[in-house]
Amino acid sequence: MDFKHYSVMKQECIDALNIKSDGNYLDCTVGGAGHSFEIAKKLKNGKLLCLDKDEVALNFSKEKLKDFKNVMFYKCDFKDFKQAMENYNIKKFDGILIDLGVSSYQIDTAERGFSYMHNAPLDMRMNQEQTFSAYDIVNKWQEKDLAKIFFEYGEEKFSRQIASNIVKARKQKPIESTFELVEIIEKSIPAKFKFSGGHPAKRVFQALRIEVNSELEGLYECLIELARSLNVGGRMAVLSFHSLEDRIVKQAFALLSKDCICPPKIPICVCNHKAEIKLINKKPILATKQELSENSRSHSAKLRIIEKI
Numbered sequence: 588m589d590f591k592h593y594s595v596m597k598q599e600c601i602d603a604l605n606i607k608s609d610g611n612y613l614d615c616t617v618g619g620a621g622h623s624f625e626i627a628k629k630l631k632n633g634k635l636l637c638l639d640k641d642e643v644a645l646n647f648s649k650e651k652l653k654d655f656k657n658v659m660f661y662k663c664d665f666k667d668f669k670q671a672m673e674n675y676n677i678k679k680f681d682g683i684l685i686d687l688g689v690s691s692y693q694i695d696t697a698e699r700g701f702s703y704m705h706n707a708p709l710d711m712r713m714n715q716e717q718t719f720s721a722y723d724i725v726n727k728w729q730e731k732d733l734a735k736i737f738f739e740y741g742e743e744k745f746s747r748q749i750a751s752n753i754v755k756a757r758k759q760k761p762i763e764s765t766f767e768l769v770e771i772i773e774k775s776i777p778a779k780f781k782f783s784g785g786h787p788a789k790r791v792f793q794a795l796r797i798e799v800n801s802e803l804e805g806l807y808e809c810l811i812e813l814a815r816s817l818n819v820g821g822r823m824a825v826l827s828f829h830s831l832e833d834r835i836v837k838q839a840f841a842l843l844s845k846d847c848i849c850p851p852k853i854p855i856c857v858c859n860h861k862a863e864i865k866l867i868n869k870k871p872i873l874a875t876k877q878e879l880s881e882n883s884r885s886h887s888a889k890l891r892i893i894e895k896i
């Protein structure tokens with residue numbers, strides 16, 4: 588099986604993790620194992636635990652990493668990483684990588700329904716055992732809730748018009764395919780704005796994908812828990828692909844890196860908060876020009892790195 592995915596900022600992520608050959612590593616989003624392969628190559632007695640909620644990705648990675656010893660796999664949402672740690676009796680990590688979002692394999696596999704470029708059933712589930720898909724949102728949600736996610740998760744200016752036209756269309760018949768949805772979106776956006784921010788369906792598809800896979804829900808709390816599962820000197824690197832994700836990563840790392848979180852008006856510290864990490868980079872690392880020329884997905888990528896203190 589061919590699993591096409593260009594691993595974003597691969598070298599930067601590996602460098603960020605400062606890999607020790609006998610350390611324990613966690614790849615929260617193994618995907619096509621592009622990053623994990625490089626981590627595994629650097630280990631001697633160390634361990635690598637790979638998570639993904641997509642069974643196809645996990646099976647592909649198992650095959651790709653089969654020649655390495657001490658590589659473990661667990662199917663779950665990385666927000667449930669503690670289950671995987673318990674399962675393999677791992678107490679702490681020396682490095683954690685999160686490469687958020689979808690893989691090119693998921694986008695390019697038409698029948699997964701992630702792409703507005705292919706006609707397929709409305710799906711977008713990363714975990715194919717999940718019962719709830721994009722079809723349920725598009726066909727069952729109230730108009731105001733549709734408009735809300737299109738606006739909040741897609742930053743779509745015409746969110747209300749699109750939601751209203753979805754509700755009108757589904758009164759005639761259920762909206763079953765990606766192209767039926769694309770047609771409704773295209774009709775809802777005034778001509779002069781239609782192609783001003785990329786493909787007209789891009790933002791609504793992003794919003795649906797985020798909602799179907801609960802991509803932002805619990806991410807902040809999870810990042811804090813993940814940082815706390817690092818050994819002192821351990822590193823965590825997070826790649827994000829849109830401003831909503833990056834904001835959550837930035838805020839979680841800011842909280843963890845501060846010695847005091849009292850409101851500015853309070854003259855003396857009463858919170859007793861202590862920094863748990865240091866920021867390795869204050870500004871996010873972006874892909875090099877070379878990488879940008881090779882992979883369009885790298886354009887929106889931001890890498891943030893922390894170290895446990």
Ligand SMILES: C[S@@+](CC[C@H](N)C(=O)[O-])C[C@H]1O[C@@H](n2cnc3c(N)ncnc32)[C@H](O)[C@@H]1O
Pocket residue numbers: 592593594595615616617618619620621622623638639640641644663664665666686687688689690691713802
């Ligand atoms: C961008 S790809 C990772 C690519 C990988 N780093 C590589 O180099 O091949 C993201 C992967 O993470 C998975 N994923 C996204 N969010 C997840 C979550 N919350 N829990 C578990 N897996 C998730 C997706 O199914 C997808 O396979």
